[in-house]
Amino acid sequence: MAERPDQAGEGSAGQSIEGIQTTFSSRELIYPSIVAFLAWVVCVYDYIMFGTLLPKMADDFGWATATSTAIATIVSVGTFFVAILVGPMIDYVGRKRSLIITTAGTGLSSLLTGLTPAALAAPFLSIVRAISGLGYSEQAVNTTYLNELYGNRKSRGFVYAFVQGGWPIGVLLASAFTALLLGTVGWRGVFMLATIPALIVAALGFRLRESPRFLAMQRVRQLEKENQHEEAVEFGRHFDIDVHHVEETTLQQIFEPDIRRHTIFLALAFLTNWIGIQVFAVLGTTVLTEGKGVSFGSALTVLIVSNAAAYIGYLCHGFVGDRIGRRLTIAGGWVISGLAYTLMLFGPSSQGFVLTMYTIGLFFIIGPYAALLFFMGESFPTRVRGTGASFVNAMGPIGAISGGALLTAFLTLTGDNMVLAAFLSGALATVLSGLLMLGTRDVKDPSEAEVTGGSTA
Known part of the structure; x- marks a missing residue:
């Protein structure tokens, strides 16, 4: 039997299995x-x-x-x-x-x-x-x-x-x-x-x-088409690739019982977080000026602050995610963001306080996306990694539409009270997105995603 690939990813570069280079x-x-x-x-x-x-x-x-x-x-x-x-x-x-x-x-x-x-x-x-x-x-x-x-x-x-x-x-x-x-x-x-x-x-x-894992998955699918199921399972084991449900479409597979819960919770977390992003990042200028009476002076200032916070946040959350796990990093970041926005909305209206809380909120709502995107990839098995990541990613535009609609609806219900409307539509959604992350699989190693709790037979 061929040896399995070096899961550490830091072994001798150029190692190959079945003619496929597995380490770089x-x-x-x-x-x-x-x-x-x-x-x-x-x-x-x-x-x-x-x-x-x-x-x-x-x-x-x-x-x-x-x-x-x-x-x-x-x-x-x-x-x-x-x-x-x-x-x-x-x-x-x-x-x-x-x-x-x-x-x-x-x-x-x-x-x-x-x-x-x-x-x-x-x-x-x-x-x-x-x-x-x-x-x-x-x-x-x-x-x-x-x-x-x-x-x-x-x-x-x-x-x-x-x-x-x-x-x-x-x-x-x-x-x-x-x-x-x-x-x-x-x-x-x-x-x-x-x-x-x-x-x-x-x-x-x-x-x-x-990708070596895609090349291996291609071979698995080819063996399955040729009705060589046992050979497909054995070949998959060489690469630690789960071959469950490969006869189904990948969109069907992400809703099979072994990963259905993970797909749903991750998609809902992504969607609800985009509601918060729509309210506080995309419509942030409106919330700040109408809700807190603060003006940045120009839209360029908003742009610089938000994107500087985003980039630094990406690096920090990427670093922390490697050490304590990406799921916990994302969940914690989003809950902190929601709390920061809540303090911004109901706290003092001084420009220094508002802008500080706004920047902290942006740091913790946008920064975790570096950890999130990588988590989306490593938490789905090879056979559906692209489909799972893309399905979750597709929730973004729906969340954005929902965020704008919810803010408008709550403004109507509260008599144009921007502070309360932004809290009900944006801050609560941001906290909820962090809590929903805790319902996803706790995957800290790419190979863990391949173990889905069923038989490969």
């Missing part, structure tokens, strides 16, 4: 980490740019605010469905190819947005911007792919935090380039120029190696 040196991991980081940056760039430029597009097309809001909502729903489909693509087409497709798809989304025909702008954008769901889902590709390359390295979560840090960097680049280029090339030109870096990064993806 740190040097060999630099290139895929950089490409994954760049892919996430360009995907975030496109994703954020639509929201940034939507008011300008609305002016050009003569849309009322209600029309813009409706289109943004339709795009979010479309993003959800595209994100759901990305999961099976990761698991069946491959991690490497999925990174290329999601990044190139982002470039296509930017290009088509720039070419929007004025006569059909609303329906055209509703469809085309849904393609940006590919870019939004690129982070699910990253967590699946890098989880399987990093193996069980002690600092894998901290290293991944640098990759996930592409979000605040992408946000800042989108804002900066929009400010620099909008007056020269217009919103169409800004979108079309964004196509270039996306296609360059997609091209870099062709030099990536495929």
Whole structure:
């Protein structure tokens, strides 16, 4: 029998099993980490740019605010469905190819947005911007792919935090380039120029190696198709790969009894946390100015504070997650965030106190996403790692829609009391998301996800 791969991930580089290289040196991991980081940056760039430029597009097309809001909502729903489909693509087409497709798809989304025909702008954008769901889902590709390359390295979560840090960097680049280029090339030109870096990064993806666990899973599925079940089970054991339910679609598998509870709790935690993010991060300026009478002076200040807090938070939570476990790190961070926002809302209205609590809240609501994304990858077995991560990730747009709707509803119910409405819709949802995390599987090692409590027969 062939030896199992080195689960520590730090053994001799180049070790192979059944012709598949299973261990990599740190040097060999630099290139895929950089490409994954760049892919996430360009995907975030496109994703954020639509929201940034939507008011300008609305002016050009003569849309009322209600029309813009409706289109943004339709795009979010479309993003959800595209994100759901990305999961099976990761698991069946491959991690490497999925990174290329999601990044190139982002470039296509930017290009088509720039070419929007004025006569059909609303329906055209509703469809085309849904393609940006590919870019939004690129982070699910990253967590699946890098989880399987990093193996069980002690600092894998901290290293991944640098990759996930592409979000605040992408946000800042989108804002900066929009400010620099909008007056020269217009919103169409800004979108079309964004196509270039996306296609360059997609091209870099062709030099990536495929994940060894995906290659092994391909072989398992092939053996199952050939009715060689015992051989498939034995081959899977060489790689510590669980082969339960492989005859079913991956979307069916994530709701099988062995991981159903984990899927549901993780998805609900992600969704409710995005409600909090929508209220305090996306609509944070409104909450602060109308609820606490505080002004940052400019939207740029809000942007800098939130994204600086996010990036530092990513690194800190990535580091802590490696030491005390990612599930506890995420749950604790989100509960602290919800409490900080509650103190901000009901505490003194002095600018120093409010901004301090707001920054702490942002640090602990956004920072845990570095640990969360990596946890999403390591907590699902290889056979559904991409589908599980993508399904959970797809809850984000639904949470965002729900957050805006809940805030509006509570404002109506409380007579436009922003403090109470933000607490009921955002702060409570943030605390709840942390508590829901405690219902997920406590996985501290990638191989633990493969043990699902059933027979492989």
